[in-house]
Amino acid sequence: MNLTNGHLFWPTTTAPLTVPKIKPKAHYDVIIIGAGMSGALCAYELTKQGYDVLSIDKRHIAEGSTSANTGLxxxxxxxxxxxxxxxxxEEDAVLFYRLCEQAMQDLTTLATSLSRNTDYIERPSIYYASTAEDVPRLQKNYTLLKKHGFEVAYLDRQAxxxxxxxxxEAALKTYGDAEVNPVKFVQTLFSDAKHDIVEECEVTATYSEETQVRVETSKGTFHAKHVIHTTGYETPVVGKRMGAAIHRSYVVVTEPINEQLWQDDALIWETAHPYLYIRTTVDNRxxxxGLxxxxxxxPTDKAIQQHAEKLLKEARELFPSYDLKAAYAYGxxxxxxxxxxxxIGEHPTKKRQYYLLGYGGNGTVYSMMGAKMITSFIKGKEPVGAHIVRLSRTNGVR
Incomplete structure (x- = not known):
C-alpha cells in the first residue's frame, strides 16, 4: 500500500539510517511488526526494560507514514x-487527557536522553475558533480543562x-506541547535501542501458539513470546479494524521566511473539521x-499542487505580511x-499479540502512551486507562 506521494520534506533533512545486516535468531522475547513511530517507541521502551527484541518492516526505517508526519x-x-x-x-475523558498529557511529558524526557538532536522543541499551542459560532463550545472546553487542573488560558479577540x-474571535492557549523532526526522532530511537532490525521483510502471517507466537515472513519464520503490531495505516497482517477509516491529507512546506515569526513559535490549529494546522521549523519554514x-x-501530483495552493491561500489570509512560497508539497x-x-491492547482472541495503532491527529502521543501500556501488559500488569482504548470495544480490532 502506498502511503505518500509528492515531494516530502523530512527525508531531505537527514541521511537514511544504515541498519547492519544480521542473521536473525529463531526466537525473541518480542517481535515488533512495523518500523515507524509506534514501532520505534515500543522498541526503545522494551529494550530499556531488558527485553530481547526484533523489529521487522517491509520498507526501511521511517519510510512509511513517518516520512509525512508533520511533527506537531x-x-x-x-x-x-x-x-x-x-x-x-467525564471521568474517563479526563483520564484519557491525563494519559495524553503524561505521554507528552514522557516524550520530552525521552528526547533529552537521546544520543542525537532530533529538533525536539517544547512549544505552546494556539487553538482558535474558526468561526464566531465555535466560541461557546471553546469556552465550555476551557471551563472543563480548567476545572480539572490542565494548564490552559482563554484568549479573547484582543488577547x-x-x-x-x-x-x-477567541482561542485557547495550552502548554507542554512540542514539535519534532519525526524522521530524525524515529531514526535515533532505533539507533539507540540496541536490538535486531530486519528491513525489506514482509510479514505474511502470525499464529498464536500455546506458549509463543509464530511469525511467517518473506525472509523465514521467527518465534517470540509476544508480538506487537505497529503497522499504522497499512492493512493489518492479522485481525480487522472495526470503526476506523483511512483518509488522506495535504501538506505544504514553505521556503524559509526572512523575518521573525509569531510569539514562541506556537503550534496553531483550529476548531473546524477538517482543520488547518501550522507550525514552524528550525530553519524558519x-x-x-489540512484539507x-x-x-x-x-493523491495525484495534480491534486497535490491544487491543494498546496489552497493551503498557501489560507495561510496567507492569516499571515498577509509573510512572503510564503512552496518548497515542498505532498499528500x-x-x-x-x-x-x-x-x-491499544491485546487482541481479544489472539493471545500474546498486541496492537498499537495511533489513529488520529495525536499519533505520536498515542504511540508513546501505547508503548508504556503494552510494556505493562507484557509484564503481566493492567495499565491505567487500558479499558478506554482496548481492542474489544465497539470501535476496535477483531
Whole structure:
C-alpha cells in the first residue's frame, strides 16, 4: 500500500539510517511488526526494560507514514475534552487527557536522553475558533480543562491579537506541547535501542501458539513470546479494524521566511473539521497542513499542487505580511477511529499479540502512551486507562 506521494520534506533533512545486516535468531522475547513511530517507541521502551527484541518492516526505517508526519505533538485531541466527556463520561475523558498529557511529558524526557538532536522543541499551542459560532463550545472546553487542573488560558479577540499576527474571535492557549523532526526522532530511537532490525521483510502471517507466537515472513519464520503490531495505516497482517477509516491529507512546506515569526513559535490549529494546522521549523519554514479528504489512497501530483495552493491561500489570509512560497508539497494517507481514540491492547482472541495503532491527529502521543501500556501488559500488569482504548470495544480490532 502506498502511503505518500509528492515531494516530502523530512527525508531531505537527514541521511537514511544504515541498519547492519544480521542473521536473525529463531526466537525473541518480542517481535515488533512495523518500523515507524509506534514501532520505534515500543522498541526503545522494551529494550530499556531488558527485553530481547526484533523489529521487522517491509520498507526501511521511517519510510512509511513517518516520512509525512508533520511533527506537531499535543496532548489535546481531535475531539475536545468537553465532547469526549459526552461520549465516554467525564471521568474517563479526563483520564484519557491525563494519559495524553503524561505521554507528552514522557516524550520530552525521552528526547533529552537521546544520543542525537532530533529538533525536539517544547512549544505552546494556539487553538482558535474558526468561526464566531465555535466560541461557546471553546469556552465550555476551557471551563472543563480548567476545572480539572490542565494548564490552559482563554484568549479573547484582543488577547489573541496581542500574541499572534492574526485576529480571531477567541482561542485557547495550552502548554507542554512540542514539535519534532519525526524522521530524525524515529531514526535515533532505533539507533539507540540496541536490538535486531530486519528491513525489506514482509510479514505474511502470525499464529498464536500455546506458549509463543509464530511469525511467517518473506525472509523465514521467527518465534517470540509476544508480538506487537505497529503497522499504522497499512492493512493489518492479522485481525480487522472495526470503526476506523483511512483518509488522506495535504501538506505544504514553505521556503524559509526572512523575518521573525509569531510569539514562541506556537503550534496553531483550529476548531473546524477538517482543520488547518501550522507550525514552524528550525530553519524558519512554515509547515501547513489540512484539507483532509475521505479517500484512502495518496493523491495525484495534480491534486497535490491544487491543494498546496489552497493551503498557501489560507495561510496567507492569516499571515498577509509573510512572503510564503512552496518548497515542498505532498499528500499522505492517515487513519481515524470513529470514536477518536487509538487502538491499544491485546487482541481479544489472539493471545500474546498486541496492537498499537495511533489513529488520529495525536499519533505520536498515542504511540508513546501505547508503548508504556503494552510494556505493562507484557509484564503481566493492567495499565491505567487500558479499558478506554482496548481492542474489544465497539470501535476496535477483531
Amino acid at each position: 505533538l499535543q496532548y489535546s485531541n481531535d475531539i475536545m475534552l468537553v465532547d469526549l466527556a459526552e461520549q465516554i463520561g 489573541l491579537a496581542n500574541e499572534m499576527p492574526f485576529e480571531k 512554515l509547515i501547513i497542513g 483532509d479528504e475521505d479517500i484512502a489512497v495518496p 499522505a494517507t492517515f487513519g481515524e477511529s470513529y470514536d477518536n481514540l487509538p487502538f
